[in-house]
Amino acid sequence: MSAMLQADFRKKTDYHTSKDGTPYNMEELTRALDEDSFDMLSTIGTRHSAVSNRGLVFPCNWWWNQDFLSSPQTRAQGPSSPSSSSSGSSSRLLSDLDLEDVQGQLFEFAMDQHGSRFLQQRISTADDLEKQMAFKELRPYLRELSTHVFGNYIVQKFLEYGTSEQLGVIVQSFRGRWNKLSLDLYGCRVVQKAAEVLPDIYKSVIVNELVGRMIECIMHQNGNHVVQRIITSVPQKLLNIIIKSLTGDMYMLSIHPFGCRVMQRLLENCSKEQMKVIFQEVLQHTESLLLNEYGNYVIQHVIEYGGGLDKSKVVAVLTGKICSLSQHKFASNVVEKSLTFGCDADKKTIIAEISHESALLKMMTNRYGNYVIQKAIDTAELRQKQALVLLIHPHLPLMRRYTYGKHIAYKVKSLLSRASLGQW
Structure with missing residues (x-):
């Protein structure tokens, strides 16, 4: 390996350490690249990585940056020469891979920026058999993925393209945790997608679970986006449940930076009968609200939609x-x-x-x-x-x-x- 390439590789990997803080063995990594042996990289990655508790995790993003992954055929053939590697015989572009090519490593892909993007593309175009294979492998990790910066997008893709059976499994997996998920920076995106694409029967599960913590959710910087999406996505009979849970707190919500957004979404989407319930409470405080930095938006919506x-x-x-x-x-x-x-x-x-x-x-x-x-x-x-x-x-x-x-x-x-x- 050239001195320049060694220096570049060290720069990209010297910050990676194992779970106990021990640095990776740079000599082993360098030799692995010299020999073009991805089997050795796999061994090192398994021995040193603390990213997850299962399977193969590569110790650095070098392989992603090069946009290639060793194919099963290459692993079977053993180390290849630099010349054969440069000709492309020992690697394939990610764009050429299918879900079955990375079977057994889907969780690691889902937790990586580039791997997540690859899985998103494949899940959206996969047939039912491929989706079932991927879902079966990732099912034990749905909760972990849903709150991960890259993994949450995979759960969203299954919500969007999954079979009815898979949707039921996802909803059941998060039963009792929808509120906690709604408050999470990345989990709230999963709940928003669920509110947008799930059948009404599953939307009712989410609403009924959140209704007891609705005020907490609305006044949270992440949770308020979930409630807004629910309001714009669920049938009006479910809006009745939400409006009832907010009765007595509508003035307080109207003068809150997040709560006023929820009140606006309600006025945009509820029926005339539901509006009467809201106006009965809000219009008692018209003068106070129109002078408030947040409440004035609610009064503006009363004028526009009332x-x-x-x-x-x-x-x-x-x-x-x-x-x-x-x-x-x-x-x-x-x-x-x-x-x-x-x-x-x-x-x-x-x-x-x-x-x-x-x-x-x-x-x-x-x-x-x-x-x-x-x-x-x-x-x-x-x-x-x-x-x-x-x-x-x-x-x-x-x-x-x-x-x-x-x-x-x-x-x-x-x-x-x-x-x-x-x-x-």
Whole structure:
């Protein structure tokens, strides 16, 4: 082996140690590469590796970096010469391998970055016999794989492409552990995939197991993604279970950075009857929520997805305080949403309140209020739009002096130009 290749190999492997901290025998590894003997690498890997408690684990990623793996035929023939190795007779590209070629080493492949990618590709295209062989070998390690940085993708592939029998085995394997899995950085991805692709009968198993720990799950940085995916994937009869488990805690969830996301998903996906249950609790705290950095998003969803009566309840809270709320960082978003999705009567109420010169001047020069004015101009019916433009027009020179007024000045100037052509 050349000095350069030895140095490169040492650099790639000198940080690998055995379970008791003993470094790998570099002389053995170097000699193994000199002789091109992958049998010796296998022996060394089995003797020194602490990656798993079974089978063959190579002590370094060198073989992956070279994108080849010794074939069974090569092992049977024994060490080959460098010339035959370079010609490709002693190795095959991973792209040429099938699942049966790596049978007995699937767990090690699944725990490796490149091996996991290889298995994902093969499982998605394998026939039932190949999938059954792979599943049978990996079944004892489903729990371990599901929380591994690379292994979790293999479990996801079986959820997506597995047979009905295999899906049942996976669900049973995680019975009693769905909540713990939902809180894990990698396990939560497995639960999300399960919620997305499993038949409804299995989704109900997951929901019923999580329902007792739903609040904990929602308020967790990983678990909240699981609940969001469940809400967007399960039938509405299962949403009833989730909504019931959250009753009494919806205000607290609405002002939580993760909980507000779950509340938004609920409003996007639940039925009108289910919305009534949510609104009954949430709309008691409208004023507090619209001023909150997270709660304002929930109120915006009430306006966007709620019925006319629900929207009017929100606008009733805004009425009389439109000018001050429009200058608030969070509440101004709610005012804008009301102008976009509110009923015609509510829009007229809001625009009428800001169509006073004192209020208009404050809002036009405010970093948040100017957006409300722009939205009002865009959404007003013709007569109110004309009144607003004429009211703003005398103040255009002043608007151009303010950073936040320039946008309004440009919009009004454009409208006046069109109006001169009769194109309001």
